[in-house]
Amino acid sequence: MPLAFLPTPLEFAENLTKKLNGPKIYFKRDDCTGLAFGGNKTRKLEYIMYDVLKNKTDVVITIGGLQSNWARQTAAAAKKLGLDVILILNGEKPNYFQGNLLLDHILGCNIIFKPYTDEEEQMEEAGQTPITGETAKKIRKDGKIPYVIPLGGVTPLGNLGYINAIQELKKQSEEININIDHIVSAVGTGGTCSGIELGLRLFDMNTKHYGISISRHIKPKNLEIADLCNRTIDELKFNCKKFTPGDIEINYDYIGEGYAIPTKDCIEAINITAQTEGIILDPVYSGKAMAGLIDLIKKKKYKKEETVVFLHTGGQTGNFSYNNFFK
Numbered sequence: 001m002p003l004a005f006l007p008t009p010l011e012f013a014e015n016l017t018k019k020l021n022g023p024k025i026y027f028k029r030d031d032c033t034g035l036a037f038g039g040n041k042t043r044k045l046e047y048i049m050y051d052v053l054k055n056k057t058d059v060v061i062t063i064g065g066l067q068s069n070w071a072r073q074t075a076a077a078a079k080k081l082g083l084d085v086i087l088i089l090n091g092e093k094p095n096y097f098q099g100n101l102l103l104d105h106i107l108g109c110n111i112i113f114k115p116y117t118d119e120e121e122q123m124e125e126a127g128q129t130p131i132t133g134e135t136a137k138k139i140r141k142d143g144k145i146p147y148v149i150p151l152g153g154v155t156p157l158g159n160l161g162y163i164n165a166i167q168e169l170k171k172q173s174e175e176i177n178i179n180i181d182h183i184v185s186a187v188g189t190g191g192t193c194s195g196i197e198l199g200l201r202l203f204d205m206n207t208k209h210y211g212i213s214i215s216r217h218i219k220p221k222n223l224e225i226a227d228l229c230n231r232t233i234d235e236l237k238f239n240c241k242k243f244t245p246g247d248i249e250i251n252y253d254y255i256g257e258g259y260a261i262p263t264k265d266c267i268e269a270i271n272i273t274a275q276t277e278g279i280i281l282d283p284v285y286s287g288k289a290m291a292g293l294i295d296l297i298k299k300k301k302y303k304k305e306e307t308v309v310f311l312h313t314g315g316q317t318g319n320f321s322y323n324n325f326f327k
């Protein structure tokens, strides 16, 4: 279901490369997927929304944080396809709406504010429905068809989004005649990472992906991601070697105090990227991933002649609700 502006640009960051005096840095601009300010979730939604329509859905239900980029992009996709949206957002109703929450409101979503636990969140991510199930039941009672999309769009179908992105990136690298040695990206649920890993294997690229985690789960993320890769291979019947957790590299050094709490280095990375390239990162994901990349370049993880693609996953609208951190 076409929803994104594709291909997104692959942009050489000449000034940032010079400033950091390390490998050549390119940005894959998935902040420019277009749908209601865009971001990485739109690619997953192109595949998930096909299934939503196939099921004759009336109401899309999903769940996320108060500043969820996922919820915002899902809402925009559903509205574009003529569907109603119920968002269940983790927290009390704030006095005023900013950032993604403001956009959810403008998009005309029915927003339910409901604090939930980390455990409930991880169940929702895994496709169980301790929170969304109740709402879906009510919709069914009213004679309408609900469709619950798991938090973050972490499904084999959603994975096709980043498998497709890697094919796109491969083509772009051939057009400008570069070899991409590394891809660096922020890891949240791990859905994007597993699509990237599958894409690299399916399209036979010699590129290494390095995921910088912005949160902790109960299980180490490389186990979850390898598992999601293998489920995708099984469900979509790919002819592809299975993954082991050792195939997936995840760094946890740049999380700071926790999910959605920006670190000093994250804010600095947002400022440096804006002031060298005019590119705005976000305070929850790409800012922390860039803080990681900057630090790893300082620690000489990459050779000067190598090429690193930084995946800009979007989320800039979040900055408006984190304005206090930029004083």
Ligand SMILES: *Cc1c(COP(=O)(O)O)cnc(C)c1O
Residues within 6 Å of the ligand: 039, 040, 041, 069, 070, 152, 186, 187, 188, 189, 190, 191, 192, 193, 282, 285, 286, 313, 314, 315, 316
């Ligand atoms: C969701 C999100 C991510 C992480 O993607 P996952 O597939 O959940 O790992 C990264 N950056 C932004 C801006 C996001 O909204």
